[in-house]
Amino acid sequence: xxxxxxxxxxxxxxxxxxxxxxxLIAVLAVAVLFAVTLLTVQRQTRASLSATVSTDLAGLIDxxxxxxxxxxxxxxxxxxxxxxxxxxxxxxxxxxxxxxPLAGDIAKWPPLDAARSEQGFLALSxxxxxxxxxxxxxxxxxxxxxxEYERDSAAQTMLSGAFLGVGAAIVAAVALVAWLTxxxxxxxxxxxxxxxxxxxxxxxARFPARSRGGDEIDEIAAHGTRLLARKAxxxxxxxxxxxxxxxxxxxxxxxxxxxxxxxMQERPEAPGGPLGQARDEIRSIxxxxxxxxxxxxxxxxxxxxxxxxxxxxxxLARSLAELYEGSAEDAGLLLETAIAPGxxxxxxRMQITRLLxxxxxxxxxxxxxxxxxxxxxxxxxxxxxxxxxxGIPHDQRSRIFERFSRVTAPADxxxxxxxxxxxxxALSKAIAERHGMILHLGDSPRGAKFILEPAP
Amino acid sequence: MSNLNILYVxxxxxxxxxxxxxxxxxxxxxxxxxxxxxxxxxxxxxxxxVIILDRMLPDIDGLTIVSRLRAAGxxxxxxxxxxxxxxxxxxxxxxxxxxxxLAKPYxxxxxVARLRALHRRAAGAVHGAVIIYGAFECHVKARxxxxxxxxxxxxPREFALFxxxxxxxxxxxxxxxxxxxxxxxxxxxxxxxxxxxxGRLRRxxxxxxxxxxxxxxxxxxxxxxxxx
Numbered sequence: 178x179x180x181x182x183x184x185x186x187x188x189x190x191x192x193x194x195x196x197x198x199x200x201l202i203a204v205l206a207v208a209v210l211f212a213v214t215l216l217t218v219q220r221q222t223r224a225s226l227s228a229t230v231s232t233d234l235a236g237l238i239d240x241x242x243x244x245x246x247x248x249x250x251x252x253x254x255x256x257x258x259x260x261x262x263x264x265x266x267x268x269x270x271x272x273x274x275x276x277x278p279l280a281g282d283i284a285k286w287p288p289l290d291a292a293r294s295e296q297g298f299l300a301l302s303x304x305x306x307x308x309x310x311x312x313x314x315x316x317x318x319x320x321x322x323x324x325e326y327e328r329d330s331a332a333q334t335m336l337s338g339a340f341l342g343v344g345a346a347i348v349a350a351v352a353l354v355a356w357l358t359x360x361x362x363x364x365x366x367x368x369x370x371x372x373x374x375x376x377x378x379x380x381x382a383r384f385p386a387r388s389r390g391g392d393e394i395d396e397i398a399a400h401g402t403r404l405l406a407r408k409a410x411x412x413x414x415x416x417x418x419x420x421x422x423x424x425x426x427x428x429x430x431x432x433x434x435x436x437x438x439x440x441m442q443e444r445p446e447a448p449g450g451p452l453g454q455a456r457d458e459i460r461s462i463x464x465x466x467x468x469x470x471x472x473x474x475x476x477x478x479x480x481x482x483x484x485x486x487x488x489x490x491x492x493l494a495r496s497l498a499e500l501y502e503g504s505a506e507d508a509g510l511l512l513e514t515a516i517a518p519g520x521x522x523x524x525x526r527m528q529i530t531r532l533l534x535x536x537x538x539x540x541x542x543x544x545x546x547x548x549x550x551x552x553x554x555x556x557x558x559x560x561x562x563x564x565x566x567x568g569i570p571h572d573q574r575s576r577i578f579e580r581f582s583r584v585t586a587p588a589d590x591x592x593x594x595x596x597x598x599x600x601x602x603a604l605s606k607a608i609a610e611r612h613g614m615i616l617h618l619g620d621s622p623r624g625a626k627f628i629l630e631p632a633p
Numbered sequence: 634m635s636n637l638n639i640l641y642v643x644x645x646x647x648x649x650x651x652x653x654x655x656x657x658x659x660x661x662x663x664x665x666x667x668x669x670x671x672x673x674x675x676x677x678x679x680x681x682x683v684i685i686l687d688r689m690l691p692d693i694d695g696l697t698i699v700s701r702l703r704a705a706g707x708x709x710x711x712x713x714x715x716x717x718x719x720x721x722x723x724x725x726x727x728x729x730x731x732x733x734x735l736a737k738p739y740x741x742x743x744x745v746a747r748l749r750a751l752h753r754r755a756a757g758a759v760h761g762a763v764i765i766y767g768a769f770e771c772h773v774k775a776r777x778x779x780x781x782x783x784x785x786x787x788x789p790r791e792f793a794l795f796x797x798x799x800x801x802x803x804x805x806x807x808x809x810x811x812x813x814x815x816x817x818x819x820x821x822x823x824x825x826x827x828x829x830x831x832g833r834l835r836r837x838x839x840x841x842x843x844x845x846x847x848x849x850x851x852x853x854x855x856x857x858x859x860x861x
Contacts, residue, residue: 420717424689427716428645431738435651438741459738464823467719474721484724496816499790503829527720527820534822 192359192366199355200348207344211337218336222329226308227296229265234310234322237269241314249320250280257282264328268307270321283321286311291319299323306330365394369401376405379481415477419470426466434459461598468600472580475528475607485523485612491516493530494554501537509546512537515553522558524612532608532616535601536562536627542597543567544624561619563626574618578606637661637752638680642672642698643687643714648737652685652714655741661748669693676702681709682752688715688726696729703730710751714739720820727819740852746805753804766802767859769838769846771795780838780846780860790815791834798847798857807854831855 241249253269269281276286284302289295289311296310301323309323368385375382382405384398434456441452478484498514505512522529533552540550544566553561569577576582583599602616609616609629619626639661643649649665656663664681666672669690676684676698684702688695699711710732715722718736726734732754733747764771770779778785778795787795793815798806808827812818831847838846838860847855 420689420722423719424716427718427737428648431716432647434738435647463718463736463738471719471721474719492817496818500812500816500818500826500830503833504824504826507829507832525724527724530818530820531720531822534820534824534826538822538824 190359190363192363196352196355196359200352203348203351204344207340207347211340211344214340215333215337218333222326222333223308226265226324226326226329227310230296230308230310230322230324233267233324234312234320237320237322238312238314241318241320246315246318249314253280253320266325268301268305268309268323268325270323272319272321274317274319276319279318281321283323286319286321289321291321298326362394369394369398372398373401376401376408377480379478379483381483412477415473419473423466423470427463430459430463465598465600468598468604469580472600472604472607475604475611479607479610480613481611482523484525486526487521488524488526488529490520490522490524490529490554490558490560491518493526494533494552494560497530497533497537498552501534501541504541505550508541508544509548510541510544511549513549513551515551515555517555520554520556520558522612528608528611532605532629533560533562535605539601540564540566540625548624557630560629561626563619563621563624565624568621568624569618577618578602578616637682637748638664639683639685639748640664640666640672640676640679640681640709641685642666642669642676642690642695643685644668644690645687648687648714651741652744655745659745669695669698673698673701676707676709677705682755683748684709684711685748686711686713686731688713688717688722696725696731699726699730708755710755712744712747712751714744723819742805742850742853743807746807746850746853747810749804750801750807750810753801760800764796764799764802766799766857768861769799769802769857769859771799778838780842783841785837785840787834787837790830791837794830794834795838798855802857805850805853805856810854 237249237252240252250271253271256267257269268283270278270283270286271280272278272286278284278286287299287301287309289297289299289309291311291313294310294312296308298306298308300306305325306327307323307325309321311319311321313319365385365388372382372384382401384401384405387395387399437452437456437459441456446452494514494516498512498516502512537550537552540562544550544564548564548566550562550564553559553563555561573582580603581599582602583597606616610632613632614629615632616627616629619628636659637656639656641649641652641663643652643665644667646667649667653663653665664675664679666675669692672684672686672690673693686695686698690698695713695715699713702709702711711730712733712735713726713731714735714737715726716737718734722736723734732751735744735747760773762773764773768781770782772779773796776789776792778787778792794811797811797815801810809821811827811831812821835845835847842860844860845858846860848858850856
């Protein structure tokens with residue numbers, strides 16, 4: 178297929194990125210909120226445990242201070258069965274100075290310094306997890322009060338579970354809303370994009386109608402519509418001007434030509450007479466005007482796919498080769514072809530025919546007798562017209578595609594002027610570019626080598 | 634050669650006068666309308682063999698006239714005669730439904746030849762397996778050519794050319810018709826490529842005979858003789 182068709186790469190959609198970002202933000206927000214809540218709850222639990230344990234401890238110290246050691250031991254044994262209102266089971270230990278138990282249900286003094294009234298979370302020897310605080314009552318007597326906090330842990334686990342559930346629901350909701358919004362926006366954007374792409378390729382384009390809100394996408398679409406209208410208007414104006422120029426120049430030329438034709442009828446002259454020459458010149462002026470307008474027209478439609486159709490380049494090249502074979506032979510030249518079958522391209526048949534005719538005409542015009550012209554067509558499409566004639570002098574290579582530039586052969590500077598206006602290659606180049614292709618000179622040991630291939 | 638009944642829609646009286654004198658000399662009847670509206674009405678009301686249409690008319694654009702005629706079911710062949718002669722303009726014309734497109738300034742004999750060719754094409758002449766004209770014979774299936782009973786060896790493309798001349802025997806065939814119908818090309822390179830090919834066919838058809846086979850009609854094209 179033709180390489181002039183623009184390849185559309187799948188781009189990364191900003192809407193996909195926005196959806197991903199929304200989900201990420203929702204996940205992060207839920208996680209931070211969860212962490213903060215959990216820390217607060219944990220701190221609160223600890224403060225509450227600390228207060229409970231301290232109060233209990235203070236009460237027992239008070240009992241010891243007022244009622245003495247025996248009363249304390251008695252009370253400690255009584256209290257062991259008590260479960261607090263918060264559901265926290267209590268444990269106690271009254272021990273001597275070396276930590277040996279005297280009363281209570283805790284078997285062993287934990288690593289808490291009673292002299293400094295240390296408190297903290299710890300595990301008892303039977304594995305029960307508690308919050309405990311120790312106190313030194315007398316040099317040979319120390320007291321430990323502990324509270325289980327299993328209920329508080331369970332509450333925290335429930336909180337975590339609730340957070341995870343609600344968090345997941347929030348993230349899912351955000352994802353759904355973001356995806357739906359993004360999909361809606363992406364569809365509208367795609368419609369605008371498709372219209373812009375079509376407009377750029379010169380195909381018929383229609384921008385989507387305004388949505389209810391009239392947002393930024395609507396603005397882009399509105400600008401696109403205005404741009405299209407402006408482009409159409411410019412093209413129309415250009416066409417009108419060129420048509421009027423052509424009409425206004427050609428009409429008087431035609432009248433002049435008619436008069437010359439009548440004059441020739443009244444006074445017939447031999448072929449090559451002045452009236453015949455004048456008529457030829459009139460045709461030449463009209464042809465030059467047409468070529469200039471054709472160049473302008475091809476340049477104005479560069480990259481425009483409108484009006485292009487699939488054409489069988491191989492068949493066209495074979496037909497042209499057959500048409501030119503005789504002319505080449507008459508000029509003492511050999512026209513060789515290497516045409517791969519089934520090469521097609523998107524093109525304007527008349528224009529491509531014209532381009533190839535120009536190249537073949539040039540070769541026949543400039544290659545001296547005994548030379549060879551070679552026309553090859555390959556996939557790509559790549560078309561090469563090369564010859565073994567005098568070639569293009571190096572100092573002229575850069576400007577042969579300019580308007581009105583004529584090649585002067587170095588071998589034959591005084592040679593007869595070749596007919597033409599020097600517009601053929603400029604037109605060929607413009608036609609190539611109008612098809613998204615380039616026409617350039619290839620390197621060749623001798624002769625000229627014109628290559629037509631898709632623009633890089 | 635039958636005379637044609639032709640409608641010419643053209644706002645420029647001088648251009649119209651030139652065509653009138655040309656067709657009068659040929660024995661054809663010309664009806665002239667100066668406006669697009671008038672032309673459209675007349676084309677719908679009267680039967681014509683061929684319509685010649687200027688493209689830039691003051692009231693309705695020539696392309697629009699063709700489209701409207703075609704939409705209304707008028708199939709009369711239309712030749713657009715226009716000062717807009719660039720390939721782009723031709724394509725626009727052909728796409729609008731024009732059958733042939735001739736740019737001003739034109740060669741008068743070419744206009745006549747094209748009008749006749751359009752009429753012939755519309756009449757849809759059917760040719761048999763063997764076409765005979767004067768001393769020439771064209772065996773379409775066998776792809777062989779004879780003149781006065783003598784076989785003339787032709788290359789495939791030369792045979793296609795010969796056959797085209799036989800199918801249009803006695804009529805003027807223009808370069809553009811040959812390019813279009815024999816080489817399947819809708820562009821005239823404006824060089825002598827067609828003439829060179831005709832020259833080669835002519836040499837083969839005339840080799841060993843004293844009378845010409847193809848005559849050149851100046852400004853228009855070529856015509857096959859009876860070869861007798």
